[in-house]
Amino acid sequence: MGSGLVSGLLAKTLRSTTLKLALIWIGIFGAVVAALLFYVYLSASSYVRSRSDHAMQTELAGLQKTYADLGRGGLLAIIGQRCADKRFESGVYLLADASFAPLAGNLDAWPSVLHGSSGWGNFIAREWKPAAVNRPMLRATFATLPDGSHLLAGEDIDDIDEFVDQIKIALALSILLIFVIAGVATVSVTRRTVGRIEAINATSRAIMLMGLGKRIPLRGTRDEWDQLAANLNSMLERIEGLMAEVKQVTDSVAHDLRTPLARMRGRLEKAYGRPHDGGHDKSLIGDLLADLDGVLRMFSSLMRISRIETIDRTAAFRTVNLAEIASEVVELFDAAAEDKGGLLDIVADQPVSIMGDKDLLFDAVANLVDNAIKHGREAGHVTVEVTESDGCAVLSIADDGCGIPSNEHQHVFKRFYRLERNRRTPGNGLGLSLVGAVARLHGARIEMLDNAPGLTFRLWFPLPAPKGAMSKEYPA
Numbered sequence: 128m129g130s131g132l133v134s135g136l137l138a139k140t141l142r143s144t145t146l147k148l149a150l151i152w153i154g155i156f157g158a159v160v161a162a163l164l165f166y167v168y169l170s171a172s173s174y175v176r177s178r179s180d181h182a183m184q185t186e187l188a189g190l191q192k193t194y195a196d197l198g199r200g201g202l203l204a205i206i207g208q209r210c211a212d213k214r215f216e217s218g219v220y221l222l223a224d225a226s227f228a229p230l231a232g233n234l235d236a237w238p239s240v241l242h243g244s245s246g247w248g249n250f251i252a253r254e255w256k257p258a259a260v261n262r263p264m265l266r267a268t269f270a271t272l273p274d275g276s277h278l279l280a281g282e283d284i285d286d287i288d289e290f291v292d293q294i295k296i297a298l299a300l301s302i303l304l305i306f307v308i309a310g311v312a313t314v315s316v317t318r319r320t321v322g323r324i325e326a327i328n329a330t331s332r333a334i335m336l337m338g339l340g341k342r343i344p345l346r347g348t349r350d351e352w353d354q355l356a357a358n359l360n361s362m363l364e365r366i367e368g369l370m371a372e373v374k375q376v377t378d379s380v381a382h383d384l385r386t387p388l389a390r391m392r393g394r395l396e397k398a399y400g401r402p403h404d405g406g407h408d409k410s411l412i413g414d415l416l417a418d419l420d421g422v423l424r425m426f427s428s429l430m431r432i433s434r435i436e437t438i439d440r441t442a443a444f445r446t447v448n449l450a451e452i453a454s455e456v457v458e459l460f461d462a463a464a465e466d467k468g469g470l471l472d473i474v475a476d477q478p479v480s481i482m483g484d485k486d487l488l489f490d491a492v493a494n495l496v497d498n499a500i501k502h503g504r505e506a507g508h509v510t511v512e513v514t515e516s517d518g519c520a521v522l523s524i525a526d527d528g529c530g531i532p533s534n535e536h537q538h539v540f541k542r543f544y545r546l547e548r549n550r551r552t553p554g555n556g557l558g559l560s561l562v563g564a565v566a567r568l569h570g571a572r573i574e575m576l577d578n579a580p581g582l583t584f585r586l587w588f589p590l591p592a593p594k595g596a597m598s599k600e601y602p603a
Contacts, residue, residue: 145320149313157306164298172291179287180247183268186218187280194272202278206231217283219255219265225275237277244271255283264288323352327359339367387418444482446591449520450475450513452485456492457511460500468506471496475513479520481588483569491565494558495524495584503528503581520588527581 194202199222206222209215210233221232229236238250246269251262267281326343333341342363343356398411457473464471492511499509503526512523531539539559566573566586574585 146313146317149317150310153306153309153313156309157302160305161302164302168294168298171294175287175290176284179266179282179284180268183266183281187268187270187278190220190278190280191270191272194278199274199276203231217286219252219267219279219281219283221277221279223277223279225277227277230276232279234279237279238265238267241267241269241279245269249284323356327356334363339363339370391415391418444484446480447483447485447488449479449481449488449522449588451478452488453492453511453513453522456489456496459493460496463497464500464509467500467503469500469503469508471500471509471511473511473513475511479513479515480591481520481569482591483588484565487565487568491562491586492522492524494562498558499524499526499528499582499584502526507581515590518590520590522586522588523583524585525578525581525583527578530577530580530582531575533577 190202190205193205197204202222206220209218209220210231219232219234221234221237222230223237224230227237233255234252235254238248238252240250241248247266248269249264249266252265253262255265256263263283263285265281266284267279269277269279271277330341330343342360345353345356345360347353394411394414453475454473457471461471496509496511500507503509507527510523510525512521512525514521514523563573565571570589572587574587576583576585
C-alpha cells in the first residue's frame with residue numbers, strides 16, 4: 128500500500144506542470160551559466176597564456192640587449208648561465224649561426240617549425256626531458272640578430288596547459304554539479320508541492336463523498352502551504368456553518384409555518400362542517416387574515432435580511448445623525464414602554480454623524496429597543512444612549528431584564544434562533560438577524576455586556592474618515 132502510494136506520487140510528480148516548467152527554467156539557467164563559465168575559461172586560459180608569452184618576449188628582449196651591449200661573447204655567457212641555473216630549468220634557450228647551426232643553449236637543433244627572421248611557435252624537442260613518458264610541449268619566440276645569427280627564448284608550457292585543463296575540468300564539473308543540484312532540488316520541491324496539492328485533492332474528494340466534516344491536514348511548518356490549508360479549512364468551516372444555518376432556517380421555517388397553517392386548516396374544517404353564519408364567518412376570516420399576515424411578515428423579514436446581505440447598498444450611504452435616528456425610535460416606542468409600566472429614555476447630548484442607510488439603521492435600532500421592552504421586566508427601565516468613544520460612534524441599549532447568557536451571544540444572530548424561555552412569547556427570531564446584517568453592512572462591531580441585571584447591547588460604528596484617510600471598520 129505504501130509503495131503504491133509512493134509510486135503514484137512519483138508518477139504525478141513526473142507529470143506535473145511544475146516539474147516541466149522547472150526543467151525548462153533549469154535548462155535556460157544552465158545554458159546561461161555554461162556560457163558564463165565558458166567565458167571564464169577562455170578569459171583565464173587566455174590570461175595565463177598571455178602572461179607566459181609576455182615573459183618569454185621580455186626574456187628575448189633582455190638577451191638582445193645583452194648582445195647589443197656585450198656582443199656575441201657576452202650573449203654566449205649569459206645563455207650558459209641561464210642553462211646552468213635551476214631557476215630557469217623550464218626555460219628554453221638557443222643561439223644558432225646564420226645556417227641555424229647551434230652555438231649555445233639547451234637544444235640540440237633549431238626547431239624546424241620556426242621559420243623566418245622572427246616569430247612564435249610551439250614544438251616538441253627530442254632532447255628535452257628524454258626520460259619523460261610524454262614529450263612536453265615547448266613554446267618559443269625567436270629573432271635574427273644583426274650578424275645574421277638566430278636567437279630563441281622559450282619555456283616548457285606543459286604546466287600551463289595542465290593548469291588550463293584543470294580549469295576546464297573544474298568548470299565542467301561545476302556545470303554538472305549545478306545541473307544535478309538543480310535537478311534534485313526541482314524534483315524535491317515539485318514532489319513536496321504535488322504532495323500538498325494531493326492532500327488538498329484528497330480532502331476535496333473526501334468532502335464530496337462524506338460531507339463537510341473533513342479538513343486539510345496542517346504540517347506545522349507555517350509556510351504558504353499551511354496558510355493556504357488554514358484558509359481553506361476556515362472556508363470549509365464557514366461553509367459548514369452556513370449549511371447548518373440553512374438547515375436550521377429550513378427547520379425553523381417548517382416549524383413556524385406548521386402551527387399557523389395547522390390552525391388555519393382546523394378553522395376552515397370547522398367552518399366547512401357547520402352552517403353559514405355571517406358573524407362567525409367574518410370572525411373566521413379575520414383570524415385567518417391575521418395568521419396569514421404573520422406568515423407574510425416572516426417571509427418579508429427573511430427577504431429583507433437576504434437583500435441586505437446580498438445587495439451592495441453602501442453606494443447609497445449618506446451622512447446620517449445616529450442620535451436623531453435613536454430619538455425617533457424612542458419616540459415611536461415610548462407608548463409601548465408606558466403600556467408595560469416601564470420607562471424608556473434617551474441620552475444623546477449632541478449629534479453623532481456616521482455614514483449609513485437611515486432606513487436600515489432605524490429598523491435595527493427599532494428591533495433592539497423592541498426586544499429590550501418586550502424581554503425586560505415589568506415596569507422596567509430601558510436606556511438608549513448615543514456617544515462618541517475611541518474614534519467611534521457608540522449606540523447603547525440597556526435594559527434591566529433577565530439578559531442573555533454569555534454562551535448564547537453568538538447564536539442569537541442566527542435566523543429563527545430563540546432562547547428557550549422566549550419560545551412562548553410572540554416573535555419569529557429574526558429581529559437580531561436583521562440587526563447583525565445591518566451591522567455587517569455598516570462595518571459595525573457588536574458588543575453584549577451584562578447589565579446586572581439585564582443586558583447592554585452596543586454597536587460601535589466607524590466615524591466618517593477625513594479626506595485622504597481610511598476609516599476604522601470592525602467585523603460584526
